Amino acid sequence: MEIISLLWNNIILNPMENSLVLIYAYLGRNFGITILIFTVIVRLLTLPLTLRQIRSTQKMSEIQPKLQALQKRYGKDRTRLSQETMRLYKEAGVNPIGCLGPMVIQFPIWIGLYIAITALLPTSPERLAALSNHLYSWLPVAHQVVPLNSHFLWLDLALPDPLPILAVLVGVSMWAMQKMSTPPAANPQQASTNRMLLWMMPFMFAFFTISLPTGLPLYWTVSNVIGIVIQGSVTGWGELAFWKKKEQPIPAAVAAISESEAQSPSEEESVNEEQAGTSGDQRQDDRGSRRSRAQRARRRSRGSHNRGP
Amino acid sequence: MKRITLVLLSLVLLSVLAGCTGGQFVASSGWSGVAIGSDLVYVGARSGRMLALNTSNGDQRASFPQAGQDPLSGLYGTPALTNGLLYVPGYDGRIYALDAANLSQKWRYPSDETKVKPVVGGVVVADGLVVYGGEDGYVRALQASNGGKVWEFKTGNKVWSTPTVAGGVVYIGSLDHKLYALDLRKGTSVWTKPFQADGAIVAMPLVLNGRVYIGSFDRRVYAVDAGTGQSVWSFQGTAWFWGGLVTDGKRLFAVDTRGVVRALDMATGQQVWQFDMQRQAFSSPILVGGNLVVTSDGGIIYVLTPDTGSQVSSYNVGDKGVQAPLTTDGQVVYVNGMDKRVWAIRMGGGQQDKVWQVSTEPGK
Numbered sequence: 001m002e003i004i005s006l007l008w009n010n011i012i013l014n015p016m017e018n019s020l021v022l023i024y025a026y027l028g029r030n031f032g033i034t035i036l037i038f039t040v041i042v043r044l045l046t047l048p049l050t051l052r053q054i055r056s057t058q059k060m061s062e063i064q065p066k067l068q069a070l071q072k073r074y075g076k077d078r079t080r081l082s083q084e085t086m087r088l089y090k091e092a093g094v095n096p097i098g099c100l101g102p103m104v105i106q107f108p109i110w111i112g113l114y115i116a117i118t119a120l121l122p123t124s125p126e127r128l129a130a131l132s133n134h135l136y137s138w139l140p141v142a143h144q145v146v147p148l149n150s151h152f153l154w155l156d157l158a159l160p161d162p163l164p165i166l167a168v169l170v171g172v173s174m175w176a177m178q179k180m181s182t183p184p185a186a187n188p189q190q191a192s193t194n195r196m197l198l199w200m201m202p203f204m205f206a207f208f209t210i211s212l213p214t215g216l217p218l219y220w221t222v223s224n225v226i227g228i229v230i231q232g233s234v235t236g237w238g239e240l241a242f243w244k245k246k247e248q249p250i251p252a253a254v255a256a257i258s259e260s261e262a263q264s265p266s267e268e269e270s271v272n273e274e275q276a277g278t279s280g281d282q283r284q285d286d287r288g289s290r291r292s293r294a295q296r297a298r299r300r301s302r303g304s305h306n307r308g309p
Numbered sequence: 310m311k312r313i314t315l316v317l318l319s320l321v322l323l324s325v326l327a328g329c330t331g332g333q334f335v336a337s338s339g340w341s342g343v344a345i346g347s348d349l350v351y352v353g354a355r356s357g358r359m360l361a362l363n364t365s366n367g368d369q370r371a372s373f374p375q376a377g378q379d380p381l382s383g384l385y386g387t388p389a390l391t392n393g394l395l396y397v398p399g400y401d402g403r404i405y406a407l408d409a410a411n412l413s414q415k416w417r418y419p420s421d422e423t424k425v426k427p428v429v430g431g432v433v434v435a436d437g438l439v440v441y442g443g444e445d446g447y448v449r450a451l452q453a454s455n456g457g458k459v460w461e462f463k464t465g466n467k468v469w470s471t472p473t474v475a476g477g478v479v480y481i482g483s484l485d486h487k488l489y490a491l492d493l494r495k496g497t498s499v500w501t502k503p504f505q506a507d508g509a510i511v512a513m514p515l516v517l518n519g520r521v522y523i524g525s526f527d528r529r530v531y532a533v534d535a536g537t538g539q540s541v542w543s544f545q546g547t548a549w550f551w552g553g554l555v556t557d558g559k560r561l562f563a564v565d566t567r568g569v570v571r572a573l574d575m576a577t578g579q580q581v582w583q584f585d586m587q588r589q590a591f592s593s594p595i596l597v598g599g600n601l602v603v604t605s606d607g608g609i610i611y612v613l614t615p616d617t618g619s620q621v622s623s624y625n626v627g628d629k630g631v632q633a634p635l636t637t638d639g640q641v642v643y644v645n646g647m648d649k650r651v652w653a654i655r656m657g658g659g660q661q662d663k664v665w666q667v668s669t670e671p672g673k
Binding site: 133 | 338340383385429466467469484486507508509526527528547548549551566567589591632
């Protein structure tokens, strides 16, 4: 236990606390701004992982139909299904646990940040006393700026928000993130799960924001906003783009019919062509225009789903 | 499935974080020193009650609040005893004046239910006034007889320091990195401007021979001219100076938060010797029977010779250690331990015997 505590303090907590103090000392002497800058730094450092996760989720959604086909084919043979699934993942270059990476990395950051905030903005003398052991002795400026100024806008970052404003910000930003990053559902059951999670996570975080020191929810809010910008830049705004006119989705059956018509002319058309004695070029043109119509129908069908990560 | 797992993990984590959160007035512990009377000693227990203990055997004579009543939210500052009244600074932000014989309340300030910021430092009584600093950044003087406010002075940050009164002047430090000198009767600044250190000041100033000696979080000990507030010398240490200083007239003794005891030449600030207790220390040192007595959160009380810092002896008061200031009547040292026990140890005259040791936990 002591070893874990030692590792935790020396690898996560002490560097985090001293980094925050350093940012505070040289960039504004305002802890709210310190948290903003810290969040940007953390997001920058985890950007490669985030981008990989976004692309992995994107690929995952693209192979959904094939996954369903595998489930239908090998549903009763779990071993074979598992093998085929892994083969498909490998061929598609998908990491099935890729989506977990950024989230799992965030957990120690949340815990460390929470502890760092309560240590750097002590609400009791014992906590300030304990801080003396965590600041690096070779960093004189750290000792000179303590205790830190905990006020930022209407907030005392050491205490919960007296108003529900931050809880709303956390909930809304998290909802937007969820909305953008949720892949299209492969079946009605998954759609139902997605809908539940879309509302559950934001509500949960907003609820807990009410009782947490506002420093941590401030981090969440800024982190979510940055995440939204990254997601939007990589995959588009998806269903968040309320300013775009929504195309009505064409049912799959209709799209399939359109596509098959584009690929092989109907009997009637063939007869008509023969009767009319249309030239080969003209027939090709006709087929081409039907193909174009089918392609446009398919694009409209795809565009109505969130094809994000 | 993975997303649901993530959600559940998040829920558990959030619950743990929310459960760990404390509010502004969370039930705190405290590290009150002991006030010594003729046949009673008074100590703020970590349970939130001020106790009056018999000096001969440690038996509890009275408590405030009484058993059955809600305890205070914490007691950090050492109480002051004068003219039969005990003045107690509470972490609830109130100053209580109690009858020293039975700890019945005479007055409290503020007297109404106004929510006030905590008081962490101790109080001092001088010239009929009770002087203290609060987390709201104010230094206040109250009438010792009835708690009426006489004056208040605003600093730039919380005040955790216990004031020192000398020559009609109140010297007190603040977390705004400044040392203030205020006229005792009027509460106005005596110096042109307060003395500015590079770190927060929570220690109690020591005033002697026209100088004020004070330690700071910038890891320095300063000697400041008491009349002008100008720096005379400073000593650079390696850790925060939290506790107060003590002197034998020639040397100044200071303990930093890493547990290093230092003896400094009072005239020049040069270090004469140092002794490393190798544990964190927040307790102020004292002089007893010509020896220096120091302690840390390691639970060992060290007795050192002032001339060289050599260890004369040591005494174990439990592994939870001591953060409260040590106090002495010249023969007996009183220790308020982190393990909720109060010790009386005879150390004068070269002896070292436990006189008594009692638990301050209710019912024990």
